[in-house]
Each structure stands twice: as structure tokens, then as C-alpha cells.
Amino acid sequence: MKFPKILVAFILATSSVLTAQKKEVSLEEIWSGTFSEERLQSLQSLNNGEEYVVLDRDRTTGNTRIDVYSYKTGEKTRTLVNSADLDGINSFQAFKFSSNEEKILLSTEVEPIYRRSSREIYYVYDVNTEKLTKISEKKIQEAAFSPDASKVAYVFENNIYIHDLNSGQAKQITTDGEINSVINGITDWVYEEEFSFVKAFAWNPTGEKLAYLKFDESEVPEFSMDMFGRDLYPRQHVFKYPKAGESNSEVSLHMYDVGSDSSEEIDLGDKFDLASESSETGNVVKDFYIPRIKWTADPMLLSVQVLNRHQNNLELIFVDAEDNDAEVVMNETDKAYVDITDNLTFLEDNSFIWTSEKDGYNHIYHYDEDGELINQITSGDWEVTNYYGYDPEANKIYYQSTENGSVNRDVYSIKPNGKSKTRLTKGAGMNSADFSADYTYFINSFTNTNTPHVYTLRRARDGKEVREILNNSNLLKKVEDYDFSPKELSTINVNGNELNMWIIKPSDFDENKKYPLLMYQYSGPGSQSVSNSYFGTNDYWYQLLANKGYIIACVDGRGTGFKGADFKKVTYQELGKYEVEDQISAAQKLGERSYIDKDRIGIWGWSYGGFMSSNAILKGNDTFSLAIAVAPVTSWRFYDTVYTERYMRTPQENPSGYDENSPLNHVEKLKGDYLIIHGGGDDNVHLQNTMRMVEELVQANKQFDWAIYPDRNHGIYGGNTRLHLYNMMTDFILEKL
Structure with a gap:
């Protein structure tokens, strides 16, 4: 059978078009951000529970804004601060609110140090007066408001300072800080990397006390790296790095009293003989870690987590800031190791929520103020993978888990007595949540193998979708042009x-x-x-x-x-x-x-x-x-x-x-x-x-x-x-x- 030439040409042309429809991806596209997903940047709920803020950037000018959006409507309601309106600041990289949200710490000129640490120039922006105040001409670390926002504590060259926003004066709280020797108020390299925090100080809820950690790393061996750069001679970067079996920093807990302008070291009692006798030195290694400090619902009671060097024995200690007495309220052990989390949450009566693997899976537990177990809240052959918090009004705890398979995540609510468990997310895939301050809503982030991240607003009481906030449909359209599997x-x-x-x-x-x-x-x-x-x-x-x-x-x-x-x-x-x-x-x-x-x-x-x-x-x-x-x-x-x-x-x-x-x-x-x-x-x-x-x-x-x-x-x-x-x-x- 012989086809007309025009039909042959049509078939060939159609075949060519179909072939051209799909293209192969290039490394240049991958690493230039062609397939980047849209995300909600620095999303944070405001205290009113009705609005949230995000950090928005103008890609043309480089200016940054803190924009406020309504949970209910999704409409932008106002801009809290725009760097275009500020003298001397073209943009800021991050922000932190004071507890009453009337002042904002703005981070600029951020200079990374290690994975989580940085030095930066901080400004305080007053929302009501629109006044901008620079905290220091020097790059400082981990600035944090006092509870009434009248002061800002920070660390400079391993010492803690408190800047009074009313007088404009800064007071040096510690004096023994020295690079590669003593650190006050921020963590050493290994704490930052492995316990995932840098700021090692905390204001108490009334602003009368400042608890902080001190690291004496003078006995920690130094590690050096040649950094070649572009100069004639390389420079050496020397820092303290404790390799396995070597000396750690000696860590201690201190309490600074604002009224008396004095600090006292807290006696945490006899701690664990951690590593057993060394086969090389014959000495018994006696050191421990303090991976978390957190104030309880009692403004004069500090919780301290103390972990032995083997990391299989964790003590939760309460420190009375009135007399600085310490008492062990709970002890958790494991045949292998105990994981450190940020899940410890204190309720109004100072009972607390805790997560543990003690029954073989990570679950939520409720303890009274004396450390006695009230009940295990969740249970089953699945893991709690995130703890979101407790809503006292609804008397509900919110969490994420693998209950629907270890490759999936869902968000749930449950009563502290372990009853009335409700699945709040529906799609099979990875679900996470960001709750409004009053737990009325949560923003659900969802993805699965076929779906880039979709953000929806949902009601916390039943998970019902209120509206879609953001999807990545443009990315899905873009990948249709490629030959992907x-x-x-x-x-x-x-x-x-x-x-x-x-x-x-x-x-x-x-x-x-x-x-x-x-x-x-x-x-x-x-x-x-x-x-x-x-x-x-x-x-x-x-x-x-x-x-x-x-x-x-x-x-x-x-x-x-x-x-x-x-x-x-x-x-x-x-x-x-x-x-x-x-x-x-x-x-x-x-x-x-x-x-x-x-x-x-x-x-x-x-x-x-x-x-x-x-x-x-x-x-x-x-x-x-x-x-x-x-x-x-x-x-x-x-x-x-x-x-x-x-x-x-x-x-x-x-x-x-x-x-x-x-x-x-x-x-x-x-x-x-x-x-x-x-x-x-x-x-x-x-x-x-x-x-x-x-x-x-x-x-x-x-x-x-x-x-x-x-x-x-x-x-x-x-x-x-x-x-x-x-x-x-x-x-x-x-x-x-």
C-alpha cells in the first residue's frame, strides 16, 4: 500500500513534534534553581491567633518586609516593617518578636560561623514608634529580648552582655570569656553540631534571672585547617574539636540575678561516672552534658536536662532560682542511648509533657510536677515524629506520627488522657503542621511522590480545610515538559x-x-x-x-x-x-x-x-x-x-x-x-x-x-x-x- 506524500510528511512532522515535546534535564537547570519549590518563608503566628507573618523579599530591589496575613481570608492585612523605609538597612535576613510583639529584632550582615551559628548586626525596631535602634556597632551573637522587651541579652567574644534599651547602655555580665578557652552563653562546636542549639542562655518569665551555660574548653584538643583563599599565604583556622574518647568542654550552669548584678554557679549534685575506666590511662572519665535548659510554668523554677557521657542516663533537674537549689525530678535510662528532643512542655500546673522510646516506640507521656507518671498518652507500634503543643482551652495535644506507615506522616489531636484521638490530615504522604498561637487553625504542608508541597489552612478542631494558601502547580506544569519517571x-x-x-x-x-x-x-x-x-x-x-x-x-x-x-x-x-x-x-x-x-x-x-x-x-x-x-x-x-x-x-x-x-x-x-x-x-x-x-x-x-x-x-x-x-x-x- 502506498501512502500519499502529504500524509507521510504529516506523520513525520507529528512524530517530530511529539519527540520534541519532552526534553532532558541538565545539571545547569538543576543547580540554578529551575525546579525550586515555593515555600512559606519564616512563617510565624501572631499572639492574636488570627494572623500570621511571613518574611517577603522584593527580588528587584532586595528589600525585605514582614507582612501580616489573615488566617481566615488569606489576605494581607498590613506590613509591620519594610527595610525600604529604614535608614541604613537595605534588607534583613531574619527577625524575632518580643513577647508582646511591640518590638522586633532584625538580623543584618549575617556572617555564618558553623552550621547553626553566626555573627550579625542587630537592630531593634519599635512597631509603635517606628524607631530603629542598633544594638551594637560590632557583630554579636544570639540577641534575645527580656520578657518585657526593655533589655536585650547577647554574646560578644564569648561573654554575655545586657543592653538596656531605655538607657542605651550595655552591661558586661561575664568577663572570663576567651576564644578557644572559655565560652559563656553560647555553645561550643560539638554542642552546636550534635545537640542542635547555639543560644545557651534563657531569661526567666519575669526577667529577674538569666540562666546560662559556661563551657571551659581549655582542655579540649585543637583542630586546625589550612584555608587557602587568594592571599600569598594560607591562614590557619584553629578551633576546639573533641574527637571520640578525648576531653570535652567542662560545662557548668550559672544563674545571673539582674537586681544584684551577680552570678552564681548551680551545684547540680554528683553526676555520673560516664565512660568506664580508660584502658589507656586507667582514669575514670567524669563528665556530663547539659543539652537543654528551659524555664517551667513557675517563673522561678528552671528545668535542666543532664546527660551522662554515654548518653544512656538522662536526669531532669529542677533548679529553684530563689535559692539555686537543684532537685532531680525524673530519670530516664536506655540500654543504648536516650535521644534529646525539644518536646518538653510545661502545663499551667507545672505538670509536663515528655516523649520517650521506653516502650519500644517514641510516644508521648504526661508527668506531674514531681516527676511522677500520670499516664502514657499515645501508644502503638508506630512513632510520634513531632510534638506540636497543648491547647488548654480545648484540652488537646497535637502531634505528628507514622501511624499510617513509616514513609508517611499525619497530624493528630488527642486528649491528655489518651482518648478522643482525631486524625486531622487526610492525604497519604508527608503532612506537617504550623499551628496558630491559639490553636484555632493550622497550616498543613503536604507532599507525596506525585505532589510538590501544597499549603492549606485547616481547622484544628477537626482538620477541615478552610482554604488553599499555596501550591506548586507551576512546578508541575514545568516538569511536564521533561522526560521524568x-x-x-x-x-x-x-x-x-x-x-x-x-x-x-x-x-x-x-x-x-x-x-x-x-x-x-x-x-x-x-x-x-x-x-x-x-x-x-x-x-x-x-x-x-x-x-x-x-x-x-x-x-x-x-x-x-x-x-x-x-x-x-x-x-x-x-x-x-x-x-x-x-x-x-x-x-x-x-x-x-x-x-x-x-x-x-x-x-x-x-x-x-x-x-x-x-x-x-x-x-x-x-x-x-x-x-x-x-x-x-x-x-x-x-x-x-x-x-x-x-x-x-x-x-x-x-x-x-x-x-x-x-x-x-x-x-x-x-x-x-x-x-x-x-x-x-x-x-x-x-x-x-x-x-x-x-x-x-x-x-x-x-x-x-x-x-x-x-x-x-x-x-x-x-x-x-x-x-x-x-x-x-x-x-x-x-x-x-
């Missing part, structure tokens, strides 16, 4: 456990073909890489690789979170054993599938994931033919005390746990293609890890590829750095796998 969620049975897994296949997947497999994982204790959520930045990279003929998969093995304490804590004292076994076994199982080429399986990861991928290609050298390790730990002896000893105890107590699973001790097993990458200015996982690995590989006469990014920290970013990094990894995968 779905992220498929499933499970895989490995070593007797049903492990969560996602997989991305080529868009033109043919089950009769064989594809190389690249696995990604992180695998750190309590982490989660497999969830019912939309694409992150790396997922777009995986789409790029899938379009080039690769299958990408991720498996959360033993040691990861949200499936109970036993599943998470099985790796205790053996980091890198069970997690690696699960990745190897999962790869072997996936390799049995008809469409996967078992001789072309690679694995990659960053940080803990780099530790894992390094071990995987060594211990699983007959399974993995390629590995990429970015910023990897190569020996836990090189990492910090708080994180490492929580899971491993000290090297003196557990030398085999540290060494048997260290990639340094298995380099002779390398058979495949290995790429190791590190930032030269990584204050977290030091470049020392990669340099030691390189030396061991060289001495074992093993060939490998490696790259160092000068002066870059653990995130390896800045300018074109991320783009360059992902180009390198992409080329390595395309060439070697």
Missing part, C-alpha cells in the same frame, strides 16, 4: 526485614533490557531517605541519569529511623556493620531482577553515606563495581565525642567496633572504581578522613579517583562548586558504570 515506593525483604525502598527507572523502561543500577543511601542512625515525598534536588539528578539508561534505587536499612527503637538501635556499638550488610544484600536481591545487570551496580553517599559507600565497595567487592564517597567518615576515631560515643561508646571501651568497620582497614579489598571527594574547609567531617583513606589506598597500590574542593565546608557549595561536583560525579558514572 515516577519515584516508585515499595519494600524489599533483606536479612529478615521488610525495608523501605524507592526506585526510579528510565522513562522508556523495557523489562526485557538490562540496566546498570546506582544505589543511593545515607543510613545514619535514626535517618530516613525513603519517604512518600516529592522530588528533592538530587531526584532531578537521578532523572538525568535515568534518561541516560540507569536505574536508581534507595533502601533504608537497619539503623535508620521511624520503625521502632530496636530497628534503629541494632547498630549500637557496630556502626557500619548491619547497615552495610543490608546495602550489599539489597543490591544482590535487586541484581536478581531480570532487568538489572548485576555486574554493573554502583553506590554513592555523602557524609555517613560516604562512609557507607566506601565500606560497601570494599566489603561488597563482588557486588558493587563502583562507589562514590563525598565527605566520608573513614574512621569514627576522627569524629566528635557527642555523635560518635552516643552510638559507639569510646574508642578505649570499644576498639573493635571502631576498627573492624573502618574503611581504612579494608582497602586491600578494593576491586571496582572508587571516587572520593572532600571539602578542604570541612569543620565537621575533617579532610583528615579522606587524606588517611588516600594514604591507605596508595600503600595498598590501589588505583582510585579523588578530588578536593579548597576551603569548602561539609556542604561543598558556593559559586559553581555544586555544579562542578555533580558534573564530575555524572561523568564518572557514565564512564565507569
